[in-house]
Amino acid sequence: MSRKHPSKVSRSPSAPPPAGHPRAAGGGTGGPPSGPGFWRRNRREITFLALFLVLLGGSFTLISLNWINDHVIEPFTAGIARLSGAVLNLLGQHVALRGTVIQGPHFAVNIRNGCNGVEAMLIFLSAVLAFPASWRSRLTGLALGTLAIQAINLVRVVSLYLTGAYLPRFFDASHTVIWQSVVILCGVLLWVFWANRLPPRDEPAT
Amino acid sequence: MPGKRQTAPPPPPPPRRWTALLIRNTLLWLVPVAVAWWLATPIYNRVLLRSAAGILDLCEHPAVTDLPAKGDHDAYVVRRDFPPAHSLVYPFRVSDVHFHLLLLGALFLAVPGIPWRERLGNLAVAVLITFAYDVLLVVFIVESTYATHLGAWSLAHYGAFARNFYGLGKHLLDLPFKLALPLVLWCAFYLPRLRAASPPAAPEKA
Secondary structure: OOOOOHHHHHOOOOOOOOOOOOOOOOOOOOOOOOOOOHHHHHHHHHHHHHHHHHHHHHHHHHHOOHHHHHHHHHHHHHHHHHHHHHHHHHOOOOOEEEOOEEEOOOOEEEOOOOOOOHHHHHHHHHHHHHOOOOHHHHHHHHHHHHHHHHHHHHHHHHHHHHHHHHOHHHHHHHHHHHHHHHHHHHHHHHHHHHHHOOOOOOOOOO | OOOOOOOOOOOOOOHHHHHHHHHHHHHHHHHHHHHHHHHHHHHHHHHHHHHHHHHHHHHOOOOOEEOOEEOOOEEEEEEOOOOHHHOEEEEEEHHHHOOHHHHHHHHHHOOOOOOHHHHHHHHHHHHHHHHHHHHHHHHHHHHHHHHHOOOHHHHHHOOHHHHHHHHHHHHHHHOHHHHHHHHHHHHHHHHHHHHHOOOOOOOOOO
């Protein structure tokens, strides 16, 4: 048999194949998922996806526990509300805070799970931890990615308050579809950016 | 060579450029995909509700659940065996079930350096998988409503395990796995290309 291992070809430091090239892509992406070498060819991808799903399910199960929700998520969400309220006051909105509720003269929002950026952070965290990389790269990626996601989420909360106050008929679509998609997409693209800056490794780091 | 007819496809972009193009294309595709999703949503909702109602019919003995649409974006969970005044047990927004199609479409259409035929083929497979996922999510929305939202009736008809199973299942399917599904599917098709676009590993020191 003279079949070469695609991953060895794509990792050659002396002559790396161009991105997007079928050879570089480990034998193409559209082929049928069968054959004796399927596992060997796709071992790293399957391992990453399985680990990602396990970490994702585990982390979301963890934050659904009442104790974690009451002692970690709620205080974190209240912190986001305080920061968002401060930004809104800087913008001249004259809002007051009650826990996770931002109350203005014309409109109020309650920041709940789903609006605190924790979902996007956990998706990003699971993808970073599941991807084969050194712990140093992972920790750097997690710190910068978390900050970036929370910065985007801050823009989301402030803009949702302003949408509710001044363009209320757009609030529902903006709340559930647009901003949810934008925040998750930012998490995904941050991960792509981070993963692209790493030299390939064989196995997930432990 | 001047004058020589070029038959080979254009060379794929260099590695770093590939990722930059991916991120730029994803952001550019987001608006057209959102428009297409918005236009297709009423049809998708009806197909989704019909498919989920069909699955529920197969699982129930006797079949008692209806999922009538309310307008283009909403639906009701209706039980035919309840008194008419109480048969409408839960309203939900169907369009919120499948807005992850926005991320999926943008991510799959944005991949640079591959033929359109392959790109659209991969997107079609991913949309089919997402549709199956959405049907499962609607089934879990209905079952978790029965198991946890109907007070004494839920307690009488669902045990502790079933209530936790459907409650946690709906939570996981409706938040983390729904939001992460586009990334998972994208990685299943294109992770090898992303890895190939990474910088080559540094040579080991002697």
